[in-house]
Amino acid sequence: MESDRRAFLLQSARYVLLTGAASVAWEHILAGAPQEAPNYRTTDHWWGMTIDIDKCIGSGNCVRACKEENDVPLEDGCFRTWVERYRVDPEHPEHPLVDSPNGGYDGFPEIDNPGGKYKTFFVPKMCNHCANSPCTQVCPVGATFDSPDGVVLIDKSRCLGCRYCVQACPYGCRYIDPRTHTADKCTLCYHRITKGLTTACAEVCPTGARQLVDFKNPADPVHEFMRTHKVHVLKPQMATGAKVYYNALDGSVR
């Protein structure tokens, strides 16, 4: 009886204090997974990604899954994520050999590394979902934008196909969809992450090299990851506010 009363009072207090939507989400917030709440609120999230170079084995799983999930054209040049292989001569680190046959979609062929004298590794690339994204700043019609939860998206119904954004992105993450002649790019699987799933590329990564992270979620392992790893973003000198953090990123990576 006593416990019934307590439960009733707690429940009532919750409804009074957290009226409406918040009370529905409360159990998910207590469980440390606010992204699973049925009433997704953009202001509760700040999405990004971590990529651990040491873990990437160049399987190409992410590239294939991304194209499948997001209906990306199979033509070469249309990638929302792709994998590059770096072969770096330790004596000339400023001139690495980079290959990415079909973005890594079909895997990687063997290349020459006589006596193992070169440093070699894979670097998955994708939209960095910049907080100060150059691509959205140049759009003349408001067809691309930073969502309140930190994802750079495209409104295909407004895009003119002027290609300003394709040129503005310092990371080469945008392409023109040959079917619609409008710009397209990684959405960080917005249709998935707003429903409690991870991105398709992170879902299929065999080694867990990619992790979707929510910087506003205090229970997200990313906070521990950022404290305990030497992370870096691509092209920090561009001041884009990139939110894809790489662990063990080599200085030769462009």
Add this chain to the structure above:
Amino acid sequence: MRGRFGHAGHVVRVALVFAVGALAFLIVRHALVPSDFGKYGFYRAGALDDARARPIKYAGSKACDECHAGTYEPDDDAKPAKAKKDLDPVDLLTDNKHRQLRCEACHGPLAAHIDDLDKPVAKVANDKLCLGCHREITGRPKSQPQVVFGDHGDKDPCVSCHRPHRPRTDEEKG
């Protein structure tokens, strides 16, 4: 004889032209700019919902776990009896080099199977799939187990020794 404002007609006519122009601008702008444009920023607020509306193809391993948690293959009652023979339940969580792999990493997108459980999950194990991660190539980190196909296993299919859900062979388990 004109009055003090006798030439005001010129001003009125110019003002009318401006008024008609401004009205036309407002009408065209109203027709062209979506009503929810600018609600959150310089974009159409409905574009956020459009981005969320895409169908999901990779269901996520949590959906798989609702029926297949922990063990796989022989526990699945929907499987034909012949597929069960000689197979122990595969414990995915312990003593298993592939435990970190999520189902769809190998099986491919399974949302169609989650929506309609009668749609079978394809058997996908073949040498090409295995070698996608385990072929020895330049760039692959040393921590990843890698083989040269042919040198390792006499060109027999990978599955003749390794079971995909628990790849260590019986000898390796000791």
